[in-house]
Amino acid sequence: DAKTTQPPSMDCAEGRAANLPCNHSTISGNEYVYWYRQIHSQGPQYIIHGLKNNETNEMASLIITEDRKSSTLILPHATLRDTAVYYCIVREGKTSYDKVIFGPGTSLSVIP
Amino acid sequence: NAGVMQNPRHLVRRRGQEARLRCSPMKGHSHVYWYRQLPEEGLKFMVYLQKENIIDESGMPKERFSAEFPKEGPSILRIQQVVRGDSAAYFCASSPLGGLRETQYFGPGTRLLVL
Secondary structure, three states: OOOOEOOOEEEEEOOOOEEEEEEOOOOOOOOOEEEEEEOOOOOOEEEEEEOOOOEEOOOOEEEEOOOOOEEEEEEOOOOHHHOEEEEEEEOOOOOOOOOOOOOOOEEEEEEO | OOOOEEEOOEEEEOOOOOEEEEEEOOOOOOEEEEEEEOOOOOEEEEEEEEOOEEEEOOOOOOOOEEEEOOOOOOEEEEEOOOOHHHOEEEEEEEEOOOOOOOOOEEOOOEEEEEO
């Protein structure tokens, strides 16, 4: 089972920031938070990941709370192309290998 | 640098036939993962392979499904005697290493339809 909780759906106006929350209250110290998205009928796309510090790349920013029990993915200026299902994932804690456990994610609709 | 490649992108089979799905990882990646997405459902892990080795097949159905990643060539997911319930999108992902720090990059998927 997924170790994260996300709202099932969200709307965001085009051009505004999209803030997608994720709860991961049982995260352990060596587990990373990853975000992927899946645009309809395409393969999942990696967005960003982090351990405890906030991270930013060309796609998004990731804000992780100090206690690491929740995080927020921020798309600073949402476009229609950002409409997708967004998955917040905590990587399983095996040191030699792992698999990505996908939950149902948040379906983000960017509205013109 | 080409991404993960999967072929065919669409595959139609009749019940009882065999389906072979191919995945070529990104250049330099030696770890391959297969996931299945049933219609209107999320992605489910199936199997994790390194070159010539199956590391974790805990998500693979016990019968009819097999996977390999030979020393040369693509990874193959093989489904024997397909049934309608096998209709799904099958995604392959690759990473250079298999650890927590390694991001998995996904291919475009193969959509299998069993008639």
